[in-house]
Each structure stands twice: as C-alpha cells, then as structure tokens.
Amino acid sequence: VKLGCLISGRGSNLQALIDACADPTFPAEIALVLSNKPGVMGLERAVKAGIPTQVISHKDFDGRPAFDAALDQTLRAAGVEIVCLAGFMRLLTPEFVTSWGDKILNIHPSLLPAFKGLDTHQRAIDSGARFAGCTVHIVRPAMDEGPILVQAAVPILDGDTEDSLAARILTAEHKAYPEAVRLLASGKVTVEGLRCRIDAPTD
Ligand code: GRF
Secondary structure, X not given: OEEEEEEOOOOHHHHHHHXXXXXXXXXXXXXXXXXXXXXXXXXXXXXXXXXXXXXXXXXXXXXXXXHHHHHHHHHHHOOOOEXXXXXXXXXXXXXXXXXXXXXXXXXXXXXXXXXXXXXXXXXXXXXXXXXXXXXXXXXXXXXXXXXXXXXXXXXXXXXXXXXXXXXXXXXXXXXXXXXXHHHHHOOOEXXXXXXXXXXXXXX
C-alpha cells in the first residue's frame, strides 16, 4: 500500500514511518513526502531514505481549495492510497477530506477527544490529569476529530514541564503511528460511526 506523508516540520513521526517501512513484512511503503514548507528537517529525512519529496507552499495559492486541489493531484499522481498527516500544520478542506474517505490518518499529541488543537501538553498539565498521550485517528473535516484507531497513554508526573511531557508523548507517538498504518494498510479496520473495529487475525 502506497503512503503519502504530509509534513510541515521536524518529521520525527515521518522518521518512525520510514523506519517501519524498512521492515519487509510492513504492509506499506512511502511513495511521496509532501511539505508545505521548504527546507524543513522532515524533507531531509525523506531524501536520506531515498523517498521522493515535493514542496507545495500554501503561500503560492489563492485560498485553501486551490492549495488542496494541488495536494490532491500530486498525491494521486504518485499513486498514493493512504495519506498520513505527520505534523502537517494546515487544515484540509471538507472536499479534500471527504474525497479520500477513510484513508487519511492524523496523529495528535493528546488522548482525544480531550485537548484538540494546539498547546495540548501545557493544557493537559494544567488540567491536573494524571495521564496524557497520543491518538492516531481517521481524519474528518473537523479538526482533530474522527474515528480513533490507536491511542497510547503516558503518565503526567509531578514536576513535568511542557517539554518533558512532550518528549514522553513523542516516544509513544513513534510506536502508535506505525501501528495504526499497519492496521489500516492491512485492511483490518472497519469504521462504524466514530468507532473503529479491528478484525482479529485469522491465522
Ligand atoms: C507531533 O507531536 C504530532 O503529534 C503533532 O505534531 C508533532 C509533529 O512532530 N501533530 P514531528 O514533525 O513528527 O516530529
């Protein structure tokens, strides 16, 4: 199954997917890495792994629909079957999201549906919660919403700062994203409303 990864920056989750795809038993490969920002570290990671890259800057387009149409065209031309948002900092239009059905994944650094949006780590600490975590979900038009595929929880410790919590969650993200891609790419996921059912292995 061919993946298209959309990034805007550091690309550590992209790296986790690159590493997962190096395993011959992993059911997916990255066909294209697309960034809306030039010169970001994620692009370097892709080049190093021999993966085709492309920069499509949102600044070159007159509005979201035109930008998303360019993304869509590029992804489809590369034969992409599953789109992975990996630190992609642009909202996608409902038209784009709907046209890909259940084939767009996003990773978010909170236990959704808590703490959608930005600044999630500090908000989790300030809430007094004892656990935080990450979520990989199928993308729906509303931000950070959609059927949840994989979650991982980590403790919030006394004395945690935004940075220490973010680092603990990031380690969990790097396991959760490949796991979610593996499930979706191997056709084991059935979506029922907001719930994902994972088929039991048959062998
Ligand atoms: C991650 O924390 C991810 O959950 C969020 O943006 C960050 C991207 O980090 N959506 P990276 O670019 O994958 O290192």
